[in-house]
Amino acid sequence: MSDLVVLALKLLFLALLWLFVLFVGNVIRTDMFGRKFATNEVGELQPVAELKKQKRRGTRPAKKVPSTLRITRGKQEGLTLPLGEGIKIGRAADCQLVLDDDYVSTRHAQIVRTDNGYVVEDLGSTNGTYVNNERISVSTPFGTADTLRIGRTLMVVEK
């Protein structure tokens, strides 16, 4: 190859390398603020695109899942609360379910809706989260047949 071609290829490579870096910068820029979602009245997140999809398909999946949490034992016995897309349980002010229980951590556990119903996840609590008296470490399904225990409080999910 002639020297000129070699030089051109060398500079072309460096130019493409920096172009790659600029593309990386652009990805960072577009990723910086995520995408904004409107929240509907119930406080659940619904991206506009998925709202449209749900309208097309109807809202059957949402109706099928039992979605009310009821406290069956503990100081707040009898309290019910809709689960919606999921709730966080703990003693911190930003938890949707603030338990009055000495054995509950600040951010104790969370219940998240998945495609196959609700699951419980422990958020690194001190005294653990128990589903059917077994301490959980990973996301565990939480249906009508299960009992969730956090500290001294028992919870079930109902229709």
Added chain:
Amino acid sequence: MGEVVVFRKRRGVELVMLIMGMGLAVAGYALVSLNVDGELPGDFYWGVGLYVAIGLAAHVVIRLRAPYADPLLFPLVYTLNGFGLAMIYRLDLGGSKRMHSAELQLTWTAISVAVFIAVLFLLKDHRKLQRFPYLMFLAGMAILMMPLLPVIGFENHGARIWIKLGPYSFQPAELAKIVLTVAFASYLVEKKDVLALAGARFLGIDLPRPRDLGPIIVMWLSSLAVLIFQKDLGTSLLFFGLFVMMLYVATERPSWPILGTLLFLGGAFVGWLTYGHVQTRVSAWLNPFANWDQNYQIIQGQFGMAWGGLFGTGWGLGRPNLTPLAKNDFIAAALGEELGVAGLMAIIVIYGVIVMRGLRTALTAREPFSKLLAAGLSFVFALQVFAIIGGVTRLLPLTGLTTPFVSQGGSSLVANYAMIALLLVVTHRVRRPRTAAEEPQQSLAHDTTQVIAVPSRAAQPRPEPTFGDTPLSADDPLPDQQDAEPTAAIPAPGGADEPTTALPTGTGAGAGAGADEPTTALPTGADPNEPTTALPTRSAPGDDRPLWRQP
């Protein structure tokens, strides 16, 4: 109607960036062949095909297992890996006889990506790693100190940071940095509140309390041990710096990094005064030209980069082989020679972006463990790149660390890919949309939430919980259960004499006294003065462990 920010999946972006990065690496490989031989090698398409196939396989696995993971991390590290392969191939060609370390490195790339995929598949939730901080710490320290063992550890190029098992040699520090980062993160989640307590105030800075200095002193002594016995400043700096920085992230107290820097400088100064090999390293850093033979490598690296200049000599047209160990420690000098300052800076920017994405994950994370883990992994990566490229460019004394993803070496590649996989798991969990679950308080005050008035417990039986078949209900005081054991439910006044074994809990006297009282739902333990019939404990009689501690 409010607005909430949610991250997109961005797997398409990842694919585009991956293809661009792989294209650059393949272009580098092709340019080396064209510039050295004037033609593409016979197995060019095999090599390129394997490299592209491995990258695409990893991308598909990320799509399946971590769809919300950061879109830049994998394309960037795979691009660096490709540059490393191209440069190692170039150094293979440059020697007096043709070598085959690029093929070996491509094999190691395949193995590393397999490990990467395995981590993505096996580790669903990184918080599982949080459980054993002290065991992890001991394991990490044991791995770190392994090169000091008499048989397997050995010294190579002045630093004792290698172990040899049969034909394979391995740098345990690469693995130790992951294990210790996990250990520090889980330890600091537990202890950060204590370590953040302020002690005496000095020059406007709250110093930590003297009694909290234990952990930092332990880490300081271990890093001094690494410096003195393993003779490697980089490894020593890596682990002490990691711990101090994670302390700072956890406690947000500037006194920790100030204290850590002073301790490290003090230790390094004493090491310099006392040990000959530290003095050698420092003189090679400050005055390399004073001793040509001893500092031959670092001098050749300097000449190479000077020869490269702003735009480099071009792939395959420099003479990076003149530097000893150009494939390992000095690959940054080889890249600087052939790609020039422009190319080396682009590579450093890519490293910087990897670190930045990790730190950004730490900022986005909500739980302390994810925060500390992401921050720790990115920082230890940054420190390693800083130490080795700083050493090659004579900003720092030279160290024996590898240049992550670029330099030749299987253990380093495997460990760094495992680390990136761990970081991807964290970013996936952090960037996943959390919907209402993670957003601030909104449900309890809402009108769909209501507190149902509970009737007085004394007047009305407790509403039967719908536990279904759960084991807990077995000991509930169901009516039929009481019917079956009339002696327990309707005791005579002298109930203490009756056999009371039918009661699930409580002493005989307590059960006799309490059975005719209304039931209560409060699990108040085996207090004999309390009615115990409704206690949901499953413990044996006389076992007074409270409910919440049962396994």
